Amino acid sequence: MQSLRRSAITVARNARSSLPRQPRRYAHDAHGSEHHGPVNESFGKGFYVAVATIPATIAFYKFSSTNTDERPLFTRLIESYSDLKTYWIERNDLHTQMIEQAARDKNLFLNSKPGTHIELSFPEIFNVGSPYNVPAGSGVNLDKLITKYQKEAFEENAKKLEQLKDGTLPAEQPFDRPSKNPPYP
Template sequence: MLSAVPRRVLLSGRRSIQQVRFGSHAAHDAHHAPAVPESFGKGFYMSIAAFTGLCAFYKFTVSDEKEPLVTRIINKYHSQSALWEARNTVHTKMVEEAAHDRLLFEESPIPKSRPYAYPEALNQGSPWNITAGWATGDLTAVKAHMEAERARLDALRQGN
C-alpha cells in the first residue's frame, strides 16, 4: 500500500510533521543570519556630548557683569561698521577721482606727441604676431627696397 502513495505526498507529510514538531519556521531558521544587537553608534554619543559641552561652555562664559560670549563676538565685528564705512568712503572718492582723470585724458585734444586717439589703444591687440606696418613707423623705404629686390630676383630667374 505504501507503494501506491505518490512520493510527493510522502514528502509533504514529512514536512507537516516537522512543522508540528518544531514550529512552522523550523526549516527556514537555518537560512537567516543571527540577530545582531544594534546601538546608536559613536557618532550619536559624540554629538550628544558635543552639544552638552557647548551648552556648559556657554553657561560658564556668561558672567553677571558681561554679556554672553556670542553677543560679545557679534558686537566685536558689528562695531567695526564705522571703520568699514570710512574705508568705503575713501575708496569711493579714489574711484571717482580716477574716473574724472580718465575723462579729462580722453576728452583732451590729441597733441602730435600722442599718436593714440584713446588710451585703450595701448592695450588692444596682441604684442606678438603683429603684421608689418601696423602701429609702427613709416615703412615706405622698406617697401621700395623689397620691390626692387623682387624685381632683381625675377630678372635672375628669367636669365637676364
C-alpha cells in the first residue's frame, strides 16, 4: 500500500511540472502604440476647479465688500472670534493664579519647621507615686525631662534627614527579594 502511494505522488509531481506554461503577454503595451498613435490627454476636472476658484474667490470678496457702510465680510468673521481673546486671557490668568498658589503651598510645606511637641500617651505617669510621706505642695518639675526628650527627638529627626539626603534611609531602600528557601515552612 505504501509503495502505491509513493508511486502515485511521483506521477502527479511529474505530470504537474511537465505541463507547458504560457508566457504572460502584455497585449496593451505591444499593440497600443502601433494602432492608435499618440493620445491627447486633458488636464482633468481638478485643474479646472483650481483655476476657477481664484476668480471666484476674488469675486466673492468684492461682492462681500460692496456695501461701504459695513466692514468686509472677512473682517466681520475675524472680529466674531475676538470674544475668544478675552476668554483666553481669563483662562490664562486663572491658570497662572493656580500655579502661583501651588508654588506658595509647596514653599510653605518645604520651609516650615516640624512641630516640637512630642506626644506622650500618658504624661501623668511621671507624677504617679505613693501618696504617703509626700509633703503638701511638692510637685515634680518636668521641664528638664521635657527638654531632654525634645532634644532626643530633634537629634533623631536630624539623623533621618541626613540619611534621606544621603539616600541611606532604611525606609527608602529597595526591597530585597526573599531567598528561595524562606526560613519559615
